Amino acid sequence: MSAGARVEDAIRAANASGRPALVAYLTAGFPAPARFADDLRTLARAADVVEIGVPFSDPMADGVTIQRASRAALEQGTTPTSILDALEAMDPRPAAPLVLMSYLNPLLALGVGTLAQRAVRAGIDAVIVPDLPLDEAAPLAEPLARRGVGLVQLATPVTPPERLARLCAASRGFVYAVTVTGTTGGRAAIAPGTLAYLERVRAAARVPVCAGFGIRSAQQMQALAGHVDGVIVGSAIVECLERGEDPAALLEELRAGTEDRR
Amino acid sequence: MTAHPFDRPGDAGTLLADLLAGRLPDARGRFGPFGGRFVPEILVPALERLERGAREALADAEFVAQLGREARDWIGRPTPLTPARRLGEAWGAEVWLKREDLAHTGAHKINNALGQALLARRLGARRIVAETGAGQHGVASAAAAARVGLPCTVYMGAVDVQRQAPNVDRMRRLGAEVVPVRSADATLRAAIDEALRAWVADPEHTFYLLGSAVGPHPYPWLVREFQRVIGREARAQVLEAAGALPDAVVACVGGGSNAIGLFWDFIADEDVELVGIEAGGSGAPGASHAASIACGTPGVLHGAQSLLLQDEHGQVVETESISAGLDYPGVGPEHALLARLGRARYETATDGEALEAFAECCRLEGIIPALETAHAFAGARRLATTRPGARIVIGCSGRGDKDLPSLAARREAP
Numbered sequence: 001m002s003a004g005a006r007v008e009d010a011i012r013a014a015n016a017s018g019r020p021a022l023v024a025y026l027t028a029g030f031p032a033p034a035r036f037a038d039d040l041r042t043l044a045r046a047a048d049v050v051e052i053g054v055p056f057s058d059p060m061a062d063g064v065t066i067q068r069a070s071r072a073a074l075e076q077g078t079t080p081t082s083i084l085d086a087l088e089a090m091d092p093r094p095a096a097p098l099v100l101m102s103y104l105n106p107l108l109a110l111g112v113g114t115l116a117q118r119a120v121r122a123g124i125d126a127v128i129v130p131d132l133p134l135d136e137a138a139p140l141a142e143p144l145a146r147r148g149v150g151l152v153q154l155a156t157p158v159t160p161p162e163r164l165a166r167l168c169a170a171s172r173g174f175v176y177a178v179t180v181t182g183t184t185g186g187r188a189a190i191a192p193g194t195l196a197y198l199e200r201v202r203a204a205a206r207v208p209v210c211a212g213f214g215i216r217s218a219q220q221m222q223a224l225a226g227h228v229d230g231v232i233v234g235s236a237i238v239e240c241l242e243r244g245e246d247p248a249a250l251l252e253e254l255r256a257g258t259e260d261r262r
Numbered sequence: 263m264t265a266h267p268f269d270r271p272g273d274a275g276t277l278l279a280d281l282l283a284g285r286l287p288d289a290r291g292r293f294g295p296f297g298g299r300f301v302p303e304i305l306v307p308a309l310e311r312l313e314r315g316a317r318e319a320l321a322d323a324e325f326v327a328q329l330g331r332e333a334r335d336w337i338g339r340p341t342p343l344t345p346a347r348r349l350g351e352a353w354g355a356e357v358w359l360k361r362e363d364l365a366h367t368g369a370h371k372i373n374n375a376l377g378q379a380l381l382a383r384r385l386g387a388r389r390i391v392a393e394t395g396a397g398q399h400g401v402a403s404a405a406a407a408a409r410v411g412l413p414c415t416v417y418m419g420a421v422d423v424q425r426q427a428p429n430v431d432r433m434r435r436l437g438a439e440v441v442p443v444r445s446a447d448a449t450l451r452a453a454i455d456e457a458l459r460a461w462v463a464d465p466e467h468t469f470y471l472l473g474s475a476v477g478p479h480p481y482p483w484l485v486r487e488f489q490r491v492i493g494r495e496a497r498a499q500v501l502e503a504a505g506a507l508p509d510a511v512v513a514c515v516g517g518g519s520n521a522i523g524l525f526w527d528f529i530a531d532e533d534v535e536l537v538g539i540e541a542g543g544s545g546a547p548g549a550s551h552a553a554s555i556a557c558g559t560p561g562v563l564h565g566a567q568s569l570l571l572q573d574e575h576g577q578v579v580e581t582e583s584i585s586a587g588l589d590y591p592g593v594g595p596e597h598a599l600l601a602r603l604g605r606a607r608y609e610t611a612t613d614g615e616a617l618e619a620f621a622e623c624c625r626l627e628g629i630i631p632a633l634e635t636a637h638a639f640a641g642a643r644r645l646a647t648t649r650p651g652a653r654i655v656i657g658c659s660g661r662g663d664k665d666l667p668s669l670a671a672r673r674e675a676p
């Protein structure tokens with residue numbers, strides 16, 4: 001099986017039933033480490049893929065919501081090791097394939113070899129590293145690929161065509177198409193030009209394309225459906241968990257925005 | 263040192279030769295194992311444009327001439343090399359001060375701010391964003407932005423807004439918007455995080471005027487090129503005034519811009535000892551500090567691999583120093599390389615040692631240095647005790663007016 005294949009399959013399966021896949025993000029250890037496994041199981045039932053965020057002290061690509069969640073999770077002692085331990089101990093296992101999202105430095109501290117080994121045991125099928133551009137990715141991508149774990153590349157609206165082609169070719173699991181110039185958690189409507197950009201990414205990619213950053217409404221979902229293979233919802237879920245609400249209800253509402261398209 | 267997947271081994275002799283031949287940073291922005299470009303994908307095209315634009319500008323005689331004119335007419339370069347006779351007598355050494363405190367806006371930061379602001383205008387940027395710790399880079403950026411006619415926003419940790427209040431007022435009077443940053447430790451590192459986020463939000467039209475020799479490639483190289491004027495002048499001045507090279511050159515190291523600027527033209531002079539002084543904090547056992555080279559390990563922060571103060575899980579730890587400009591958990595990649603090659607030596611000075619050196623410099627030389635700069639004086643004084651009679655050039659990186667309110671508050675505190 002090629003690296004990241006389970007994630008790719010889960011996205012394609014959602015597409016086969018006529019809708020974009022839902023990729024749900026949570027910051028591990030937020031609101032509380034003790035809730036992590038339960039929250040993860042809930043999200044894994046409601047979404048097609050779950051992205052688990054490793055909190056970092058300096059999340060430079062993140063807006064205020066994930067900054068706040070990361071800080072709270074760190075203050076409660078969350079580490080890459082504690083996350084992997086929790087994942088390995090989960091019984092029953094989450095119902096959806098898992099993607100680990102982490103800034104580079106915590107992964108370096110863990111050790112790339114250790115990460116590759118433990119990711120497999122923890123059921124992680126792909127890894128996203130927001131501060132590791134394609135040009136620097138090989139020392140992480142290769143050991144991960146040897147264990148069947150994919151490294152997801154990010155595309156952005158300002159990525160030049162030649163570079164887009166290279167990063168789409170290198171991406172495993174899916175291509176993460178950042179929809180906005182900005183950090184996570186904004187609340188913009190889908191801008192004019194976004195759909196054309198997403199189509200460009202799709203034309204360049206052989207793996208599925210998932211759109212993310214600032215997606216939180218059924219309207220946005222509706223605008224994107226048909227133009228992407230999946231949608232990543234992050235800050236909106238984190239805020240939902242923060243308020244003590246049920247993230248499954250939010251995901252249900254978002255999914256309803258796309259279901260008429262069948 | 264533990265093996266590290268992004269750490270390339272390199273032969274020390276070859277690396278030093280490469281450095282001196284101008285081959286570092288290499289095409290990937292590496293200073294041997296350090297440096298590089300570890301940023302969100304959205305910034306990659308902007309960094310590539312910046313690198314191309316900077317290389318073209320620095321190779322363009324017209325741009326270089328314009329920079330030289332502005333450095334002379336607006337900054338007031340060259341800055342003097344002042345013999346510090348009374349300090350020298352007290353220490354039993356021959357002491358020279360490279361007076362960046364006399365540069366416009368009161369610190370070396372202006373050399374880089376002017377260079378980058380001219381570059382921003384040349385590249386068609388619509389606005390400038392900058393971070394600041396002590397406020398010196400913020401003031402320099404605000405002034406340079408005004409000079410080239412671009413709007414400027416400065417991100418500054420909320421803790422630093424308090425302890426460097428005079429500089430906040432100066433930035434605002436120079437027309438800049440100052441945004442206090444409350445995230446993370448609310449000091450320089452959080453300000454860089456926030457300036458990077460502002461850049462991520464508008465990578466096409468915003469120019470990030472980074473204030474130290476840190477960050478993703480091409481910044482460590484670019485900032486060094488704009489700061490090299492310090493060492494180029496100092497080397498010629500000491501040869502002229504003393505008739506010989508110094509035995510040692512000493513500078514304080516936060517991110518490392520004044521130090522790399524002062525050191526660079528002396529690197530080839532094998533007999534000149536290069537000494538960087540980092541902030542040792544209170545010096546109490548187990549207490550926080552900002553000595554990234556002395557105590558850090560390899561890691562990636564703010565776009566570059568370098569030496570970093572971090573915990574075993576790769577989280578950046580909070581630093582502590584009386585000096586806002588040195589209160590940073592990382593250091594420029596070129597210093598990490600110089601340290602590994604053994605070409606420069608890095609030590610620490612505690613808050614107490616810096617305060618003592620500050621008072622001594624005020625009383626004996628009639629110069630009020632910045633608290634950052636006072637760390638260099640403390641380091642030089644220690645060096646003089648082990649090397650009697652040594653000829654020492656100290657990088658007097660900035661003036662201390664900005665520190666007087668917080669020093670007064672300290673005195674009044676119980």
Ligand SMILES: Cc1ncc(COP(=O)(O)O)c(C=O)c1O
Nearest residue numbers: 398516517518519520587659660
């Ligand atoms: C006067 C002065 N010296 C030194 C520094 C430290 O910065 P760097 O290490 O980049 O020279 C600062 C930073 O704010 C400063 O204001």
